[in-house]
Amino acid sequence: MVISPVHYIAVPLLAAFLMPLLAKIHRELTRIVPGLVILYLGYVSVVLMNQVMAHGTIVEVIAGWNAPWGINLVYSPFTGFLASMMTAMAFVIWLYSYRFKKVDSQPALKYFILFMMLVTGTIGIVLTGDIFNFFVFLEITAISSYSLTAFYRDRDGAEAAFKYLLIGSFASAFILIAILLLYTQVGTLNMAQIAVRMHDVPTHMKITILILFLVGLGIEAEMFPLNGWAPDAYSQAPSPVGVTFAALVVKAGVYGLIRIIFTLFDVHGAYEYLIVMGAITLVMAELAAIRQKSLKRMLAYSSIGQMGVVMIAFGIGTNEAVFGAIFLMFNHAVIKGLLFMSGSYLVYNTPNKEIQYLSGYGMKMPLISLFFSLGALAIVGLPPFAGFWSKLYILIAAADNQMIGLIALILGVSIVEIVYYFRVVGRLYFGKPSKGSIMQKPTYGGVIAMSLLAIVILVVGFYPDVITPYIHNAADALLDKAQYIHSVLPNADLSQIQNLK
Amino acid sequence: MKKLLIILLLAVVGYFLTVSMSNIKFGANRMGDLSQPKTVGAFYLSKTPGELSVANVITAIVVNYRGFDTLGEVSVLFLAATGLGSILYKKKKKGEHIPTVNKPSSALLQAGSKLIFPAILVLGAYVFIHGHLTPGGGFQGGAIIATGFLLMMMSYKDFTMNHSVITWVESLAGITFASIGLIGLIVDHSFLENFLPIGYINDLISGGIIPLIYVAVGFKVAAELSGVLDTLLSIKEK
Amino acid sequence: MDTNSWISILGFIATVVLAFTVGVSYGGIVRKITARIQNRVGPPVYQNFFDIFKLYSKSTAVNHGWMQHLGPAFAITASVTSLMFIPVLNGQGEFWFANLNFKGDLIFLLYMMVFGSLGMALGAGQTGNPNSAIGVSRGLSQMVGYEIPWVLALVALMLQTKSTSITGIMDYQIAHGTWMMFESPLAFIAALMAMLGMFHYAPFDVTFAPAELSSGPASEFGGKYLAMMMTSGSIFAFVKLALFVDIFMGGASNLIMLVVKTFLLYMVPVLYGIVSPRYRTEQSIRYFWGWPTLIGVLGVLYVVFVR
Amino acid sequence: MNSLLLIILILLGGAILAYLSKRISPMLSSIVSFLAITSAALVFFFLANDQEIVKISLGDFVLEWGLNAYSWIFGAMVMVMATLASLFSIFYMKGKDRLGYFNLNFDLSVMAMMGILFSLDWVSFFIFWEIMTWSSFLIIVYNGISEGKIGIKYMIFSAIGGYAMLLALVVTRSQIHSFLITDLIHSFAGFSGNMQALLGLLFLTAFGVKSAVMPLHVWAPRAYADSPMSYTAIFSGLLSKMGIFGFGIMLIAVFSHSVDGTIFVYREVLAWLAAITSVIATFYAVIQTDAKRLLAYSSIAQLGYIVMGLAIGTKLAVMAALFLAIMHAIYKGTLFMVVGAVERQTGITDMTRLGALIRKMPWTFFAALLSIIALAGIPPLGGFVGKWMLYESLITSDHYFLIILAFLSSTAAFLYSFRFLFGIFLGQEEKEFENVKEVPFTMVLPMLIGSLLLVVFGTFPGLLFKPLASAMSFLGMGDVSWNMSMLSNGWGDHVDTLDVINSVVIIFVLVAIFLGLKNRKRTRYVSTKDIHTSGEIPTENENLTYAVDFYKPFERAIAPVMKRKMDFYYNKFGEGLETFFDFLRRVYTGNGQTYAFYVIVFLVILIVFSQQIFF
């Protein structure tokens, strides 16, 4: 069988349908099979990334109907990079969630099905080249996220899930209306075709559709003020799911947002809109984070804030900025993953997951604390860890565009970030743990997962060149609209395509 | 006050939607010329009879042109069922049965249900088997079958769905769908691509893999909807 | 060693003897004058010499450790070293009292003088006598007070003469045929007011305050240690006076002039002290940071903008 | 192999090895750390030369490292003092928890400092700068004093500084498309006035934080005081010098190419800020009762002089500043080691409780005495040379009021200098310290070496003038004349340190001989209770210690200046901000419906303003 991008979707789906039957053979299979599937996807990623780096974008046609008639998957350096990153993170999260908490086999089965589908959904969002298919994958992601958020069946989990569902439904409604209007205007659902025909759409319709997309996808990308659900969902979902949200789901949302703005539409002001909303998101999230008592909630706000930076960087829109933004997406996935993973173990047994009970955990849980500290150092962008490089690239790009005020804003907010992260780190390393605090021994899978992430942080920090070529290609691929359209529709007329940046 | 504000906001939204829709003439033909299709709609209408031999264009779209969507759609259902199960999961004691309805329904209803149940099942099966020929299809058929089960659940206090059977059905149906897609990938290098002879239009056996997939979808939808209903109905009131 | 070296060493010894003699005599004169004003007979003028020689001849029975020995030694070292760097008489030809004076730099001298106080303070500290500690605390605090107008005055001089060395300032006065106390009178007044503090006479005598602190830092010293402290005190007094004369009053061309000028100058704090009560430490600090500092600042501004 | 790379790798490897070897034995960890720093020092002194260039290509950046006359002098300082401090650390840290953690960060700090000095481009400069920041943060929280607040404060201010630098360097890059420091130096004069003003302000802020200049100093006292003393020896002595190093580059090399008005104003303002810093910090040092805090404030004050010198920027001033910087590293390092030794032996550093340790720890006292003499700037030790040059440079460059502030601060410095020696080593014996002993040899040795260096450099300042002069000409100050033991200012005035030391030593020896001759008879060595008390015999329990409120009168005199600490305003500001943040985050009401409401409101806003936003 030829390795092709459709494996990302088909194989996990097949496995998901199979798993209820496998569970009847042996209970452990429900835990192992997703790992194997994701491992296989990792293999697919390696093969495909090599192909893409060598020969350029792969367009996978579904059901034999060439674009624009059928659905296609576009595996460009950009989408491929994101998909590979998500696969890798999914594997790490699988390792981490393997026997994370002792649950019955039946919920475990459901957990792993939902988790695998969540991964599939996010990868599908990234890979698909069809706007309605995009919506379908968004819903797959959304429904599995809702279910996973409430997975512990506790009070707050259900509340968080309901909020998520409420706002998420708004998002799908808006996106659906947008797709509807778009279809009436261009008569197609293929993104490349839409991009080609966008020129002929009257401006006011363009703006109307864009607004609906921006609101809908803004919800998924956790843009302020549409992100009320996010901190709740992050903090109440089971820890591995929280990691998944930070590492995969929100990335998919941001991907959607920038795909719409960069490729589909040629409306002026969208980039500036991204910058402004990114800045507002950043500020609001970080300011909310500094006063949090609960560690996971703090991490959630921090995650939102980082997405704000990503949006700003995409909004700047130059090659360096986009490079920095993609780099930051990668770093954020890895680092926030590590932070959520280690943080969850730190607050495993503390009341309300509050930070104030963490005094002295550095001695009792040295490894986990080390991981958390490493993550904290990296996420605030301190060298020589991974986060530093992306920050540097973004700032350089902003400076090249004379956006000094913006840089000052990002850095000023970074100080806030430093405050609340180092509060925790400082607390970990002094004092004595209060009596009766029970340390949770991490699972082997968890330790391996965190070690992997820590190694990535260090390696990328010390030698960013392991990852930068891929990101460079990704940035080029994202910015080159004509190339995208050409690879999907080789015969398309590219003369009317406007590249705003 | 808040009410007024919200009504005002909604008025703006409504105005916005109305203005947008006013640009889209109702009943206008936006598909263009069918012989040289520029839009997907025109393309599907013009190509379906010849290339797929499927009478129902919508079925052709749902199962073949945009079969990938449908696969996702099936997954959504599957996920909803799974998610529902995980959210409402309760460890059952062995042999415990939670009755769907507290009071037994009347004899008339019970008898009527029993009488009509097979007919509903047959109708459902008909709808999804003929999905490529007539209006309807896997989803509709599956939904019809699920209503049959709903009827039975409401009529009989101790009517139980066999969870094992549901699991098997939905899994096998899902696997069938995905496998057919993968076979297409292997045989014709394209996921979900038709690899069977397409036959003649309006024959029962025509359209290649389309009927097969729709049957699988039908089973799957039926099983999942029934499963969902069963889960929702078997919640014990506090 | 050639002849010149021997002469320098002789000159050096002569300077020390001169400074010692003048310093101690002034001490005696002050005691006499004080007594007269207070309507007492008072000790003879040479009483202080007797005291010092007597003390030198005494032996010590107890000690509190080596810092106590080093303290007075530091003090004497500092005072004699400072003396080395002061031009006692102006004009380079007078090799008897020339020593190292052409290298005498004002800032260096300021620090060298502190060295003595610090040594004494450390010596006093080791004895563990609380009175000594209190005295040192007061003395150092007060020093912070009077250094400010004093340095302001010096800065004014330095700016005017474009030199930081004493010889430089003296040369300026000789070249212009004037005294600095007339050239920049404000600086002179500030320096004079600061000098009141430097001599630790009333009203700025909280450091030693015999009735209160059993003479403060010196309370645990006896015998030769006390003698050494007195010696160094006397030499320091001479050093301060000579310095003052050098930079403000055109120096002295011969010993007589030197004695006259220094004596007149010395009378200022003495007479002021005799009629004054004692200030508390913070009062004296505030005093020095008040008018004297203001005058000093004006003096500097005068030099910068008027001259 | 390239020796610069080797030094960094040795230190990095040492850090990791020290962390790992803790599992075998905590002592071994410290020894590994010491050996790593020592071997790095050996490599530095015997292999490193300014011909070597390291180029590392990372991402799209090329990191360039090299050594020059200016960085060599700082590097030598870092290596020597770090070696001494790590030697001291072996026994000082013996028996403490988490030595691996401590030594890891210790070595990382040293590595970061060397990295900063080697950096030829701003990216590596910034990388090492931040490594230095967080490794020192991790050590500040190591002792766990005061609930981490001080760590946070340190981190906030470091972040302000670090990010100011980051902002400055990306702006620089956008102007000249290069990260090389030399490129900035050459093109700075060509920038527009606003750009010069912006960059100048940012860079000065960045370095001002580390060198604790006035409004940015509040982190320093507690951070210095709360770290383990063996680390504070390099924290206060060396880490702060990295700020000075940066100031040197900025004020001397970069700004000298610009004669713009703003830059001149910056220089003057900085000089004044530094002067005020040194005065206020000295006052605070005077009223401290804890020896560590006293030294911490004193460090801030001393850094004030150094920054002042650099800001004045004449040849003499720069020479003075750099000389003082080196001296400060040595004597403050030694003094912190002294406090560490005292802390290790007695467990406390409170000067109101300690006393008379001269009787138990004479060598420590000796080191402390020499360092204090140098600190106070009293001739003939090294501190005097620096101070003299500083004052001369101030007066010859017409900064006549700055000199007053400098004098005030250095006169007041005598107060705390005495207090330090008196409070710990002199005064009344305390019962609880009866059994205190001198520290082990490996702790005495570094302190003695430090004090020895002070004597040497006080006598032959030319030993330092030579490399300093070449460093200054490297920075573009042209030829700087120097003499082995002759200090001179622009007006032609001299001080011959050799003369000074000769006369002091000769006179001192004469006096000592006289004392010895006079003192042939053995005197009785008595306790500190055996004193003159006007005839009354003090009982065992009678308190003869004068230690509490030692400088109360002085405190009363300076009370108006000390009314509010800078801290107070920062805390108020911080509280205000947090309240504001608290208010802001109430938009997250917790009600799902409200969130839905926000979505609709946002949609409506976009609709209403759609024509303005998009086109």
Added chain:
Amino acid sequence: MDTIDYYQIMSIGVYGSAIGLILIGLYAVLMKKHLTKIVIGLSIIDAGINLLFIAIGYISNGTAPIYSSQGIDLVKTGTPMVDPVPQALVLTAIVIGFGVTAVALSLVIRLYRHHNTARIDQIKSLKW
């Protein structure tokens, strides 16, 4: 010209009711406090959107896009077929709406179990 008026009226009717449904749904979500009502509101929004979808695919005098006999020639018959794509999309949208509603209802049940109330303004233990 009669036909045109007919379609205009139809357009007002169909579009208007679809938009009306969306607005009613939004109103329910924003104003109603009961969780179930909010879920119903979401369903109504979905219904409105689905209706809108069907409406845009309609072509005047169009028939269902199902070929009744073999080999039909589209051009010859003259009766256009309506656009099949929106109908296919609606099918998907309905199913997705069903899935969301099912999960939402299960969450409502959970919330009611835990909080003993189904009023949304009383369920806010997670905030700020």
